[in-house]
Amino acid sequence: MDVLRLDNQLCFPIYAAAHAIGRAYAPMLDELGLTYPQYLVMLVLWEKDGVGLNDIGARLHLDSGTLTPLLKRLEAQGLVERTRSTEDERRIVVALTAEGKKLRQAAVKIPLKLGAKMARALPKMYAMRGALRDLVKILGSGGDDR
Amino acid sequence: MDVLRLDNQLCFPIYAAAHAIGRAYAPMLDELGLTYPQYLVMLVLWEKDGVGLNDIGARLHLDSGTLTPLLKRLEAQGLVERTRSTEDERRIVVALTAEGKKLRQAAVKIPLKLGAKMARALPKMYAMRGALRDLVKILGSGGDDR
DNA sequence: TGCGATTAGATTGTGTACAATATAATATCT
């Protein structure tokens, strides 16, 4: 077997799928004024508001180089507020604004629409989810828990 | 089920895994002077030299906005040459230099090392490859076959 | 053959993603 043949690669399909996912989400998220990474950040915050930048990074495996500008833009859109923690001044706490909280209602349609779009792929995606998580763990998760 | 809960997302694990893969490849590819996307382009060319930018894009689901600068940098490194096709002047043909061809020898170790690194994840990755390819098809593949 | 439609790649603009580095704050050790 030719280890350098594109069709024999195991990682490339993941890469290609991730990009396809991003492209598929974009028009729908654009209606909410969000990009896919921003949407992921909002998911984290809708789940637990007022967490640190570090915590968001740990959940999403993204570091401050990515998150700082991203959060700045979310703040500029009036969806979040960033403040320095009083307990530890190195920490940034990210809180949803009322508008940010309200956006959740509109956002509910996103996974529903995407789910419908890739309905026939869903069963296998459910099946591969755990393996993908394991892979992230094995390879090292990036973000601020490095 | 909360459709907006991060752990319930089916796409996020793919996104996270793709980024983890990129991070895992980077140090090794850096020794060859390549980035992961550049490495993918080289895979395509090692397989079939002298193809069009469009063909590379179709294989990798990347468009000219991404490929043009990427190929420019590969050309600057002396690994490829870009020429205008005589049959169709809109087309760019990308050919490996001798140095580009020679790099394949050093590149063989990359998949081997990565494979070793994620050995225990490999069986499931083999299993999910087809499903990931289907997903790319379903969502629309991007690149220049849009 | 001429003209409108389509295509290939370049370009512009925006938003990531991450390595490396810097600065200030906190933790740990002696």
Place this chain on the structure above:
DNA sequence: AGATATTATATTGTACACAATCTAATCGCA
């Protein structure tokens, strides 16, 4: 208590990725 080590985030620099748009070349149709 003081010094050193570590940590959180910002910043800098580089390389993507892709939508939108542009320009020149080619295709398809009347």
